[in-house]
Amino acid sequence: MSETVAIQGHIDESGTFKSLKLKSGLSKELQLDFSQVKSISAGGLRLFQVWLAELGVEQLVLHRCSQGILDQLNSLKAISQLKARVASVELSLKCPHCSSGVDYLAQRGQDYLEGSVVHRESLDLPQEISCPGCGGQVPLESEVSSYFAFLKHRN
Ligand SMILES: [Zn+2]
DSSP states (O other), X not given: OOOEEEEEXXXXXXXXXXXXXXXXXXXXXXXXXXXXXXXXXXHHHHHHHHHHHHHTOOEEEEESEEHHHHHHHHHTTHHHHTTEEEOEEEEEEEOTTTOOEEEEEEEXXXXXXXXXXXXXXXXXXXXXXXXXXXXXXXXXXXXXGGGGGGGGOOO
């Protein structure tokens, strides 16, 4: 797999993501770690698309998208516009028993898969996960399924 590049901050009209250090000899597939992205705006999305086209990126792969950023990507229909693949999603929940933070990294191909011409989209998260704080069960799929709305968009 090619190198994963971390992108940070806000994807907006200021276009600061353009200063991202990319190795020369970039392949047509760009792997981006999205865990530190705070927000994405409609104007930022347009600039981002132009930037990717200038780089010659044909396949964008996003890693560790947070719930907050997925919300914005969904409302902008950004995943289909960018023809991006979401490789993993960082889910953050709060334990209803002890209020500890509980994280789960959902992985494409294991927990979810976008729809294609040959198969429907699928979401197969665990129903519950164990809280590392108290060992209690924390509901997962029912709480987070809305973040996976992007799976329905077909390229
Ligand atoms: Zn707990």
